[in-house]
Amino acid sequence: MDKLKNIYALLIFIIVIPNSKAQTNNSESTAFTNITLIDVENSKSLENMTIIISDDKITSVFPSNSQQIPTSAEIVDMANHYIIPGLIDGHVHLFANQNRTADLEKLLFSGVTSLRDMGGDVRVYQELNQKIANGSIKSPNIYYSATFFGPEFLVDPRTKFANKGINAGEAPWMRVVHDSTNLKEVISEAKEFGVTGIKAYASISPDLLKVISEEAHRQGLKVWSHAAIFPSKPSDAVNAKVDAISHGVGMIVEQAETVPNSFHNAVRNFIPVQDFENADVLSQDYVDLLQSMKAEGTIFEPTISAWKKVQSKNQDGKMNENKISPKSNMPPAIKLNIPAMNKWVNNITNAAYLNGVTISAGTDFTRTIKWVQDEIRFLVESGLTEIDAIKAATLNNAIVIGIEKTHGSISVGKQADFVILTENPLENIENLRSVKTVYKNGKRYSVEE
Incomplete structure (x- = not known):
């Protein structure tokens, strides 16, 4: 260790x-x-x-x-x-960012005082936090996760990219888990590296997800997951009592009769054929899901920015344009209907808000800056009041991280x-x-x- x-x-x-x-x-x-x-x-x-x-x-x-x-x-x-309050971006991936220190400073001067990183090499974040603490760099505070996934996900190059020097799937922050994994041990190892939460990413069954959530919470860590963790559906994450789920696109999975076990199969062949254009957010499956989220206190982070092509002025006064890219290194076999996906995310966000689900704000920022100010605007466009959209990027994100007693308002x-x-x-x-x-x-x- x-x-x-x-x-x-x-x-x-x-x-x-x-x-x-x-x-x-x-x-x-x-x-x-x-x-x-x-x-x-x-x-x-x-x-x-x-x-x-x-x-x-x-x-x-x-x-x-x-x-x-x-x-x-x-x-x-x-x-x-x-x-x-200082703004919090609840979903970033700093490890892949190519101008990390300069971009962190830009974020701070824009009003972002904290970040939740959702997957990468935690050794980088440990070093960044040391430099933030000693004042050698200007940056928001960084809270970070350990990513857990099933063996099927080992084909993804990110399982090697974010743990150089360690075998794929064996790093405490980038870990393969299965039914026979000693979860008490691996979660304890992740905690020793300073993670705030465990992120359930892909190829985790509903039963295993529940056990991960129970053990992580027992050890005082948060549990965060994708809305769809293939083969687990959003309702499986809610039933497992995770603290927050990410990505409005994945909420479409709730109505599917069968869900692939492989993340890459899902991205290539399953998600592209979902009927985003005609899916009804008020159908009983989705209403039941949202009401369950409200009852359990599951926070919803739709990451509206994730699939949007943003054109707006950034903090430097220049035009900020984020290109659309699939959420995988493997391109879809079928062309994605991006406009329909974006409309679906707006609609499910609105439905969640109207059903009393707590909304948080995250951009899914990776290689180049995405501004949480844009995500807040997208939340307003999805029906949130201005103050509730600001709350999503302040107090609600503080709750997601577990720092609401000291931050967020x-x-x-x-x-x-x-x-x-x-x-x-x-x-x-x-x-x-x-x-x-x-x-x-x-x-x-x-x-x-």
């Missing part, structure tokens, strides 16, 4: 974005007065509020002029400004992770991009004009 911990796959280079800087406050505390607070805990906007931070914590939240501000505090009048005792905006995001969700300053762990990050 010690030998595994000392293996490093990559040398990370530090790239600094010009014209950006972090500033440290020398006062004992800072009071932001007359600001409009976007309160995601209570789904409302509060005008003329004062938020006081000390070191890395939020110490007071109250209506301006209702309480005395400590004389030692630096007072910053934020009239006509808006404050939201602006309240007393929580970490001072927040974003100050010059425009109201509840009037236009695109105003999330009007970032003036970002605070992470009480430290101020600003981009010079």
